[in-house]
Amino acid sequence: xxxxxxxxSRANTRARRSQWKATPATLSTCPKCKAPRLSHQACPSCGxxxxxxxxxxxxxxx
Amino acid sequence: MPTPTKGPRLGGGPAHERLLLGNLATSLFExxxxxxxEAKAKRLRPLAERLVTFAKRGDLAARRRxxxxxxxxxxxxxxxxxxxxxxxxxxxxxxxxxxxGPRKGDNAPMAVIELVLEPLSxxxxxxxxxxxATKRAAKKDAPKKAxxxxxxxxxxxxxxxxxxxxxxxxxxxxxxxxxQDxxxxxxxAEKDADDTK
Numbered sequence: 689x690x691x692x693x694x695x696x697s698r699a700n701t702r703a704r705r706s707q708w709k710a711t712p713a714t715l716s717t718c719p720k721c722k723a724p725r726l727s728h729q730a731c732p733s734c735g736x737x738x739x740x741x742x743x744x745x746x747x748x749x750x
Numbered sequence: 751m752p753t754p755t756k757g758p759r760l761g762g763g764p765a766h767e768r769l770l771l772g773n774l775a776t777s778l779f780e781x782x783x784x785x786x787x788e789a790k791a792k793r794l795r796p797l798a799e800r801l802v803t804f805a806k807r808g809d810l811a812a813r814r815r816x817x818x819x820x821x822x823x824x825x826x827x828x829x830x831x832x833x834x835x836x837x838x839x840x841x842x843x844x845x846x847x848x849x850x851g852p853r854k855g856d857n858a859p860m861a862v863i864e865l866v867l868e869p870l871s872x873x874x875x876x877x878x879x880x881x882x883a884t885k886r887a888a889k890k891d892a893p894k895k896a897x898x899x900x901x902x903x904x905x906x907x908x909x910x911x912x913x914x915x916x917x918x919x920x921x922x923x924x925x926x927x928x929x930q931d932x933x934x935x936x937x938x939a940e941k942d943a944d945d946t947k
Binding site for chain 1 (some may be wrong): 785848849850851854860862
């Protein structure tokens with residue numbers, strides 16, 4: 689079985705990990721309560737979606 | 751007919767998935783609205799809609815077909831007697847899936863799947879009415895043409911509904927439009943008259 693010959697340096701490890709980036713979520717504004725929300729999802733602050741209200745969607749944490 | 755599912759089944763295997771979806775369908779018809787994961791909701795939708803179609807047919811054979819999936823007789827009764835009449839006019843699309851964001855414990859994307867029991871919107875209703883009117887017109891013409899020579903009958907029967915249908919819908923739409931236009935036209939005309947004086 690192929691195994692690494694040398695220990696990988698911290699510099700190399702960190703250089704590789706420097707490319708791990710998070711992308712910001714593309715948010716839209718809730719038409720009812722003006723809070724930011726994800727597209728195609730019920731609003732987490734007021735539960736509104738397409739002029740209907742979903743109590744299950746409301747998030748109290750975060 | 752829904753397309754066959756590709757990839758792995760839900761749960762442990764095909765039998766597990768059938769049981770799982772059967773239970774989800776039972777809960778959906780019992781409570782009219784359930785919260786589940788997006789994947790399960792998406793798999794449930796075609797099954798549930800087919801069961802509603804059976805319920806709209808309403809005969810004993812259809813009831814037995816539904817009972818192979820939904821094991822609870824009480825729920826099947828409710829589906830046939832209460833839910834089916836509410837969606838009688840609706841041409842498919844009996845369920846609605848709304849995404850409600852990730853679950854707290856395992857971050858699974860969740861969704862609410864519910865039966866669409868509201869009456870059809872006015873626009874949808876007029877379209878349905880127009881199609882029904884064309885069908886009725888076609889049926890009325892058919893017996894009249896039966897007496898006429900056989901060769902002429904099919905050609906005329908095809909023409910008749912096409913000509914009549916737009917006229918009927920146009921009248922319905924034109925009536926309110928005229929009612930709105932009349933006062934709007936009068937007001938500027940009077941203003942012009944005042945200006946000339």
